[in-house]
Amino acid sequence: MTGDVKSSNTKRLGAKRPSAKSPGAKRRREPKPASASNLANVAEYYLARFQATEAMVRDVLMRRLRRSERLHGTDPHDLMPAIDDICARYKRIGLIDDAVYARSQVQSLFGRGLPPFRIRQRLMSKGVAADVIDVTLDELSEQAGNVTLKACIRLAERRRLGPFRVSGNRADRRAKDLAAMARAGFGFGVASRVIDADTIKEAFQLIDDDF
Secondary structure (H helix, E strand, O other): OHHHHHHHHHHHHHOOOOOOOOOOOOOOOOOOOOHHHHHHHHHHHHHHOOOOHHHHHHHHHHHHHHHHHHHHOOOOOOOOOOOHHHHHHHOOOOOOOEEEEHHHHHHHHHOOOOOOHHHHHHHHHOOOOOHHHHHHHHHHHHHHHHHHHHHHHHHHHOOOOOOOOOOOHHHHHHHHHHHHHHOOOOOHHHHHHHHHOOOHHHHHHHHHHOO
């Protein structure tokens, strides 16, 4: 009788009986010590999934070396030549190309409404050399004209600021719209031109007026 009561209480309270792990349960495998071959595999897998700069690939491989040092006591310096060889090989075949990466990122970031100096910061954080950034931003300027003004308009359009607002009193929102532009990196001059445009058509007309 007592046993039946305990069993009933256990079911009612939702208690679970402890269960031993199945002998066939998979265990997480500990990573092997770093070697030239598995570093090459790591780089290949990474580049198959992401477009990356040489600095980004080196960072991924260095993290693998530091983990190997922590778990297995390996010396990271022993495999630095292997990382150099891996990066050189992938640069030769075009899987690592900082200039291509920079052009792709510039177009994407410009499309999102980032001003040039913010684009520069992003590229520098990914290890792109200053001269590569200069060339890429010059190319964008040749294609797009006033990059800062166009980026400002694109950001206003994306965030529904100024003339792109669909509801609410624009005058009451002006200070907040300008603050949003300032946080994005735009100066008051260009931001106020866009935010104070009477209509969307007038905002885009600023581009033609600028030539």
